[in-house]
Amino acid sequence: MTESTLLSWIVFTPLLGIPVILALPKEKKQLIRYVAAITCAIPLLLGVYLYLIFDPSNTGIQLAHHFVWIRSFHIEYYLGVDGLSILMILLTVLISFIACIASFGIEKYLRGYFALFLLLETGMLGTFCALDFFLFYVFWEVMLLPMYFLIGIWGGPRKEYAAIKFFLYTLFGSLLMLLAIIALYFNSNPATLVDGTPVPHTFNMIKLITENDFANAPALLGFAFSKIVFIALFIGFAIKVPIVPFHTWLPDAHVEAPTPISVILAGVLLKMGGYGILRVNFGILPEATVWFAPAMALIGGVSIVYAAFVCLAQKDLKKLIAYSSVSHMGFVLLGIASFTEQGITGGVFQMWTHGLISPMLFLLAGVIYDRAHHREIEGFGGLAYRMPEYTGAIGLAFMASLGLPGLCGFISEVLVFLGAFPVFRTLTIISAMAVIITAAYYLWTIQRMFLGKLNEKYKDLPDLTWRERFTLYPLGALIVLLGIYPAPAMSLITDKLMNILQMFHG
C-alpha cells in the first residue's frame, strides 16, 4: 500500500470482508459479527492514518489515485481528497464502525445483513472520494441499493413502504443528477485524460471546476444552461439533505430502519447532499450558485423553523429525532448560502457535528426500543430513576443537539447564524428563534420520558450495557471535546473553504 493507493484501500477494504462473511457457516453468528467489525475497523484505522498524513495547508487535491478506466467513454478512475471531503471520509469510517458494533443485536439473516452493510460503506466512501463525475455517480448508486434492502428486509412493520419511498425518492434525485452530468459532459471543453490522450469532453470534476465556465453555454430547453443544470443537481442533492418539502421520506425511513441503519442514514447519508451541493453546485456552477443563494437560504430557514415545529408535535421518539435532523440540516444550507467565511465553515462543521450528534440520538432511541419495544414518548415516565446513566447520555445528546454552548453543536450553529446574519438578517433572526422551539421539544421529551413518577411497567429496565457504552461514549466524548477544542476538525476545512470562497469574491 502506497500513499497514492491509500484512498482505494479505504474505499474497497469493506468489500474484501464480504466473501469472507458469505463463506462462513450461518450458525457462527458471533464469528460473523467479529469479522464484520474487524472489516469496519480497518478503514477506521486507515482513516486515522489519512488524517495524520493529510496536509491542511494544501488547498488542492491530495493522495490522488488516478488512471484511465473506460477509455472509449473518457471515464477515469479518479479518487482524491481535499479539506472538504476528508471530514466526510473520517465521519463515514467512524460512524460505520460504530453502526457495525451497534448491529451486533441483529439476529436475522446475519450474513446478508453484513454483506450489504459493507457494500454500503464502500458506496459511501467512494462517493466522498470520487473526483470523476461518472465514478461519483456509480458510487452514488452503489450506496442506494444496499440501503433499500437494509431497510426493506431488516426494518420495522412498515418497512416495504419506507424502503420503496426512500428508493424512489433517491432514484428520482439521482436521475436528475445523471441528466445534469450528461449535460455538463457534452458542454465541457476539450481536455486530456490522465495519460495525456486528448479528449473532446471530460468527466473529470476538477477540470469541470477549474477549466470550464458554463455561464455562457447554449440554452437548454429554453432555459439558461447553468441555471437549469444547477436546479437539477440541487434537487438531486437536496432530496438527500433533506429539505422541506422533499423530506417526508426521512421520518418514514428512520422510523422503520433498524437502529444501526438509522445511524448510518443520519450520520452519513444526509451529508452526501450537503457535500454534493458544495462540491458540484458551488464548484462547477458558481454563477448559478450566486443566483440561487437567496432561495437556498430561504429553503434552509424554512426547513429549520418548520421542522422544529413539527418536532414539537411528535409522539414517537425516533420520529422526533428524524425531524430534528431535517431542522438541523437546514442550518447547512443557510450557512453555505451566505458565502461568508463563518457561514460556510459553520455549514460544513454543522454536517460534522450533526454527524456525531444524530447517530448518538438514534443509538439512544434504539436502546429504549430494545428494552421497551416501543418508542411512544408519552408511554414512559420517570425513567431517570431506573436508568440514570441512560438519562445522562440522552441529556448530553439532547443538549448538544439544541446547541448548548460548550458542546460541538453550538459552534457550528453559532457560526452559521453569525455568517448568515449580515447577508440574510431577518431570515437569520427568525431561524435563530427556532432554537427556542428546539429547547422546548427536547426538554418536554425529557420531562415526559424521564421525570416524574416512575411508570411501574418499567421498574425493571436495565441501564446501559457495555456494548451500548462502547458505541455511545466515543460519540459523547467527541461531542464534548470538539465543543471546547474544535481546531482539529476545523483546521481541515478552513483553508479549502477560503479556496471555494475566492470563486465568489473574485
Next chain:
Amino acid sequence: MEHIGTADWIWLIPVLPLLGAAINGFFGTRLQRRFGEKAVHAVAILMPSLSFFITLGYFIRLMGLPEAERQLLCHLFDWIHIDTFTVPLAFWFDTLSAVMALMVTLVGTLIHIYSTAYMHKDTSYWRFFSFMNLFMFAMLTLVLGDNFLLMFIGWEGVGLCSYLLIAFWYQDIDKAQAGMKAFITNRIGDFGFIVGIFALMWALGGGWSDSGFTLVNPGQLTVVFREVQQYVGSLEGATIFGMSVATFACLCFFWGATAKSAQIPLYVWLPDAMAGPTPVSALIHAATMVTAGVYMVARLNFLFAMSATAMTAVALVGALTALFAATIGLFQNDIKKVLAYSTVSQLGYMFLGVGVGAYWAGIFHLLTHAFFKACLFLGSGSVIHAMHHAYHKAHNHDDDPQDMRNMGGLGRHMPTTRWTYLAACVAIAGFPFMSGFFSKDEILWKAFSNANTLVPGWILWAIGATGAVLTAFYMFRSYYMTFSGTFRGGAETERHLHESPKAITVVLSILGVLSIVGGVMGLPHLWHLPNWLEHWLAPVFHGSQALVKWGEFTHSTEWTLMLVSVLVAVTGFLFARMLYRDNRSEIPARMLKRFPAIHRVLYHKYYVDELYDATAIAGSVGLAKVSDWFDKYIIDGIVNLTGYFARFISWLHGLSDIYLVDGLVNGLAHASGAIGRWLRGWQTGRIQTYLYGVLGGGLVLILIRFILFD
C-alpha cells in the same frame, strides 16, 4: 495600547469546580456508597474553596498594581479560528470580574458548606453537589470570559444548571415542570443575546445599505470585550432595522438580561424556580446567576451609555419591575415565594442603577444583595428544614412546611436563624447604616439626579421609593409571621422544633454579619468618607464616563432624599409590625374580606402566567400541531398521491397488457392455430383433392388476372 499583565493560572478558577462536578458526576454514586456523604462533599467543597483562594490571591495581586494596569489576562488557546476571525478561549480578570468572582466563590463556598446539612440523607447527595459544582463552573466562566461567546457558555450554562437543580427532585412532576420553564424562558432571552452579538460584531466591521452588507474593516470583526470597546467608535451613525446599532444591540442584550435576571416580561420562571432545594435558591436564584444580567450591562457600560433609548429601557424596566414584583410579594404566604418576588424586585433596583449610568452603584447593590438575600434564603431554608423535620416527627404529612401561616414563634426555638434573618431584613429594608441602605440609597439618588434617560429622574426615583416602602413591609411581614407570636403548626409539631445544625448556623452568622457591615465598601460621598468600591471599579467604567451625564443638585437635596429613604424603610416596618407582629392584629383578615379582588389579583401574580400560557405557549403548541398536520396530510399526502398516481398509471398499463398487448399476442397464437387446423383439413393425402385445389387456384388466378389487370 494599555498594558495587560498575564496570569497563567486564572483558568483554574472555573475549571476546578468543573473537575469537582466531573468527579462526583461520574464516581459520585460509588463514592457515596463506599465512603458516605463525607467523600462527596469533601470534593465538592474543596474545589470552589480552592477557586476562592486563587481568586483572592489574584485579587491581592491586582490591588498591588498601579490603577491603570489593574487587569490580568489568561489566554489558553484560540477556540474558534477562521482566517482572520478568532474567538480566544481566554479569561479576563479586571477589577469588575475580580469582585464578581470573589463574591461568587465566597458565597458559593459558604452555600456548599450549608448544603451538607440541608441535603443530609438525600439519596442523590452526590448528584446535588455535582450540579452545584457545575453551576460554579458556568457562573465563573460567565464572569471571567473575555469575550461574548465565552460569556455565552456561562450564560447558557447557568441556565442549564438552574434547570438541573430546580428539577432536582424530579419525581415530583411540578418541580420538573418548573425546571423546564426556567430553561425555556432563559432560552427565549438567550436568543436575543446572541442576535445582539451578531449585530454588534458585523456593525463593527462594516455596515448595511440598500445593496446589502459591505465589509469595510475585517480586522474589526471581534467579539472580545476589550477590542469591542476599542472599536466602538465606528458604530457612530451606524443603523440597523431603522435604529442605531448601539440601541439595537443593547436592547437585544437587555432582552437576554430580562430572562436571566427575571425582569418584566420574562421574570415568570423565577418564582417557580423555588421548587428547587433552598440552597439552590440562595446561590443561583438570589446571589449569583440572576445577577448575571446586571453584570453584563455593567460590563458593556461603554455600549449602553451610547444609547439613551437603551438606558431608558433598562432603567424603566428595572424600576417598574422593582415596584411590580414588590406588590406581588405583599401577600404571598409561602416564605420562599416572598423571597423570590423580593429578589425580582431587588434585581429591578440593580437595573435601575446600571440603567441610569450609575454602574458601580448597580454592582454595589448586587454585592450587598448577594449577602443579605443569601442570608434570607438560607434562613428560610433553616426554617423549612426545621418545620419539615418537626412535621415528619409528628407524622403530619399534610401541612406545607413552607407556608408562613403554619409558622409563628419560631424565634424561640431557632435563635440564630431568627437573629440572622432579622439582620438581613433590616439590611434589605434599608435601615440606616446597614448594607442595603447604602446601596439602595445610592441607586435612588443616582436615578433622581441622572440626565441620561428619556424619562425624568424624579419619576424613576418615585417608583423606586414606593417599591422600597413595600419592600420593608413584606420583609418584616415575613419576619413577624415566621418568628414572632405563638406557633400555629400544632403542639405535637412544636415539641420537635429545634435549631439547625452547625453547618447551617455558622454560615448564617457569617452572612448575617456581612449583611450588616457589607456597606462599608461603598460609603456615600455626602458623608465625606472614602468610597472604595467606586474607586476600585473606576477603570472599568472609564469608557462610559464621558457619555453619562448628571444633573446639578445641592447637598441639601441629597440629604432630603436620604431622609426620605429612611422614613420609607421605617414606614414599611411599622406597618408590618402593626399588622403582623405576634399575629394579634385582626386587620389583615378584615382587609382580606374587604378587598378580595385586589388580594386575589396580587396573590395570583396578576395572572401573567395564565396570560403567557394562553398566548405564547398555546400558540406554539397550536402551530406545532398545524405543522404536523400539514406535514402528514399535505406534503406527505402529495408524495403518496404521486405514488398512487404512478401506481394507477402502471395499473392502466397492466390492463392494456392483459387485454391489448397480451390479447394481440394470444390472438395471433389462436389465429395461427385455427388456420393450421383448418389447413390440416385440406391435407387429406388424396390426389383428387389436390387436383381440385390446383384447378381452383388456377381459376382464381385467371379470374384475378382478368378482373384486376384488364
